[in-house]
Amino acid sequence: MADLSAELHKLRVENALLKKQVSLLTANGNLSQNPTAISSGGYAGDAAASAFPEEVQWIAGAGHSLSGLEIRRYSRQLLLPSFGVEAQQKLAKASVLVVGAGGLGSPVLLYLAASGVGCLGIMDPDSVELHNLHRQVIHSEALVGELKVKSAAATCLAINSSLRVQEYAFALEAANALEVISDYDIVVDASDNVATRYLISDACIVANKPLVSGAALGMDGQLTVYNHAQGPCYRCLFPTPPSQSACQRCADAGVLGVVPGIVGTFQALEVIKILTGVGEPFSERMLVFDALSTRIRTVNLRGRNPECAACGDNPQVDRRTLPEFDYEAFTSSPLCDAPPPRQQIVGEDQSITCRGYKEVREAHEAHLLLDVREQHEYAIAALPSSLNIPFSLLPQQRDAIVAAAEVTTSLGVKSLPVYVICRRGNDSQAAVNELRSFGLSAYDITGGFQSWVQDVDPNFPFF
The missing domain is CATH 3.40.250.10 (Rhodanese-like domain)
Structure with missing residues (x-):
């Protein structure tokens, strides 16, 4: 750490000297004789300021557009050789839609806001309830009863006030899915029902958007990336919806609070990797997390199905048919996280x-x-x-x-x-x-x- 501090101090002084040289060259009319005099970047710190107080300015390296505040905020990411300025600029220009501000959506939104993603769309029709708080860490006791999108937006902006946040206090439906999703670079499925999963995947196929999908139930979690780099979509893997009895929800089966937190953090990681081009996204693979044994394994998935109704060679779901598709009838489950309706069996x-x-x-x-x-x-x-x-x-x-x-x-x-x-x-x-x-x-x-x-x-x- 001492060596790094000394090196940074040296660079700051050198940059101040370079700035002074440019000033002298300009004053003497000799700038054209030394066109590379301002080729390096950095920040002229306090030590240089004592010698050249009128010349204490920072110089953007390689013509990047990051401000001084952004450099300080994201410095620990910028220091990564595999990440750096270019990746940070890509995040700043990117937009991400997160469908669901609950157990999965909370860590996704928190980490994307902190990482410097330029615009976040938050979609959730529900309000904060007391039983949410053990896992939905973006909300607080003081905001019980408040719309989740407003609570989540306030927390994200408290972390990073430079964000642009768009709130959607309604559920994703076939009629509005394409209009909303088309405005974003990437979509995160943080929902908790099978009907919405099919809808999000189909809409991402039609709008040509990558989809980062996560699930958490009980002590288990899953993660994968759909519709990216010729990978499969949700329908490719599940052409026929599972039975209603097989589709358990957290409200019925329960979930350990930290499990969606872990999966959601992985989702945020995949979003950052896709947006920046850093690393290898989790396409054509599925991460399976077992919290009881703290084991993570990777399952290889089959590729895109040429006969898939959504992304196949002759798709049945397109811009014309998707808004009219009845996802609730298709899956025999509601397009919301509400419990299934009570069935009247006895008289x-x-x-x-x-x-x-x-x-x-x-x-x-x-x-x-x-x-x-x-x-x-x-x-x-x-x-x-x-x-x-x-x-x-x-x-x-x-x-x-x-x-x-x-x-x-x-x-x-x-x-x-x-x-x-x-x-x-x-x-x-x-x-x-x-x-x-x-x-x-x-x-x-x-x-x-x-x-x-x-x-x-x-x-x-x-x-």
């Missing part, structure tokens, strides 16, 4: 509202409350005096459930009514059908704990 005669069940409890009517959530969910929060048997275990626990519902009276043994509750009211309906096949009188508590919080107890910690 009203086999259901009871949350308010109705509250009256049953207050009247102390004899019954069995069966909670069919998974055991780890039950351990977080539950209603008192409930029996927890996960839905998947009901067949194996038939005898135990029947026994738990039985009571002995003066007239003999009888079965109590069984009220069934789950998180959102879907598994509980299926459980009612299962329990009735056991010969029990079972009733679904409509809407599960989600409705319980809305209609009965807002203080119950629904998650």
Whole structure:
């Protein structure tokens, strides 16, 4: 470090002397005799200023356009031989659209803002909620309830006030995708639903934009780059959407907060590499991250599929068809991160509202409350005096459930009514059908704990 400081001091003095020489040559009319006198760049520091106070100026090397403030801000990147001034200038001229300002989008936006990307587009229709904060580190407690795009934009500008930020407080849809995406050099998929993934990929193909895609769920993460250097698109790898049951979301399956942070940081890295031409982007490969073992492996992907409906030789998705394509019908899932709609399986005669069940409890009517959530969910929060048997275990626990519902009276043994509750009211309906096949009188508590919080107890910690 001492050697580097001495070398920098030497360069600063030499630059001040060069500037002085140019001034003297100009005054004597001899500049044309020494055209290379101002060929090197640097900064004339305090030591030179004491000798030549009127000549203390910095000189841009090789004709670059970085300001003195930019040089100081990005100095640690500029010092990298593989990066340098040229790469920094490319970042300054670049624009990036980030779809999603959540767990993945947070580190992407933070690092791109800090790195010096000239323009960031932030797209997210949601507002900041308390349960976001363990992973969506671009937001804060003070901004709970604020639109995510406004919260994220404020944080990015607090990091780097020279940024240009465009806020899109609405969801990406087939009708607006091409108009928005066409304005940017590169797109980052930081969404959390399969319908949006297909839409972003298709739009990037049509608009000819590279796409950096990431995913995080539970303890696992994935990363790849689509539509870059003749690489495949999302449809090439997944021509047929997965079943709805296979498409879990963080809101249902959970996620360790740091996992999307790691994947999102990798996404930011890939964006910087593509924009600057530095390094080898992760095209035709997929990074797979296992947080439990802290292992990262690379999977080679097949190349572009000539028969792909989006990027193949005879594409079916183009500028004319994309705005009309029904991605929700194609994937059987919504174009948002909202939970899937509740399915009505049992009839009203086999259901009871949350308010109705509250009256049953207050009247102390004899019954069995069966909670069919998974055991780890039950351990977080539950209603008192409930029996927890996960839905998947009901067949194996038939005898135990029947026994738990039985009571002995003066007239003999009888079965109590069984009220069934789950998180959102879907598994509980299926459980009612299962329990009735056991010969029990079972009733679904409509809407599960989600409705319980809305209609009965807002203080119950629904998650």
